[in-house]
């Protein structure tokens with residue numbers, strides 16, 4: 440799990456996009472880069488918050504200093520506190536050596552706090568103090584330390600809503616919200632889909648040692664354009680890479696062409712089905728009293744499941760909860776009976792011996 444990284448400008452992947460919405464956020468980020476103020480980047484998962492944050496740093500006057508990132512959601516409250524502010528030797532059990540925190544390491548540079556909403560209100564208070572006065576204390580240390588760090592926070596939550604729930608400090612939000620960049624989801628900038636897809640396709644073909652990526656069929660592109668991309672650019676990247684792999688491995692040609700897009704890697708006739716139907720089950724069925732009337736306007740699978748369940752319950756009740764006898768009366772093998780009971784989560788307290 441990566442919780443801390445030092446990026447350099449050369450290792451940053453390029454930001455791709457040409458839609459008006461995407462270019463507007465790039466422009467906002469570029470203008471904000473040189474302001475020596477905190478910045479908040481908000482956006483759904485996979486919209487490129489991390490890439491944008493790095494861009495801010497490398498476009499700012501701090502570009503030659505350290506760019507330090509911490510994922511606040513990856514650490515427990517105490518660990519996050521000592522990771523951010525450092526600790527003195529002996530500050531807590533296991534703290535054998537002094538640890539320099541990320542604020543100190545990012546001095547003169549930029550600190551990117553990803554998923555900042557995950558920091559506890561107590562840690563938020565300490566963050567606010569650094570933002571306001573450039574001052575903090577290492578855990579277990581009495582001496583105030585100073586640092587000059589530009590803070591960038593990112594989240595996919597509605598922070599104003601978090602404030603209302605008492606989960607985020609209003610004063611920290613005020614401070615961070617000097618400039619707020621809200622990244623548009625991919626579905627709001629569909630013009631970017633073909634160029635992003637082309638870019639990820641080319642990279643993947645290169646990675647697989649192919650010669651050239653020759654593009655997508657009309658049908659494949661249509662699938663890409665019609666999907667709603669809840670996982671945004673990350674989801675698109677994964678779909679393209681997976682489909683390049685499928686095309687490259689089913690074809691010996693060094694030129695890769697994607698004819699068909701498979702969106703869901705879990706799609707399979709053997710995919711385990713959700714077998715619990717209790718929420719939709721009528722009370723009479725739950726109580727094993729009646730079979731529901733077959734209906735042609737309701738799910739076939741759901742109705743068959745209810746039918747199975749009632750049969751299993753009746754047979755088990757009739758045979759004094761003996762799995763073997765119930766199996767015999769239904770014309771099933773013992774193993775088949777156990778399989779069905781398991782599927783309907785009815786196996787729990789039943790008698791499964793042959794008696």
Ligand SMILES: Nc1ncnc2c1ncn2[C@@H]1O[C@H](COP(=O)(O)OP(=O)(O)OP(=O)(O)O)[C@@H](O)[C@H]1O
Pocket residue numbers: 452453454455456482483484485486487488489490491595672673676
């Ligand atoms: N405009 C873009 N051009 C090229 N690649 C992009 C772009 N936006 C995002 N990506 C890629 O999509 C993936 C997700 O981006 P990133 O990690 O920055 O998103 P995020 O908003 O931080 O997501 P999360 O909220 O899940 O942490 C990364 O592989 C990133 O390189």
Ligand SMILES: [Mg+2]
Pocket residue numbers: 488489553
């Ligand atoms: Mg992120």
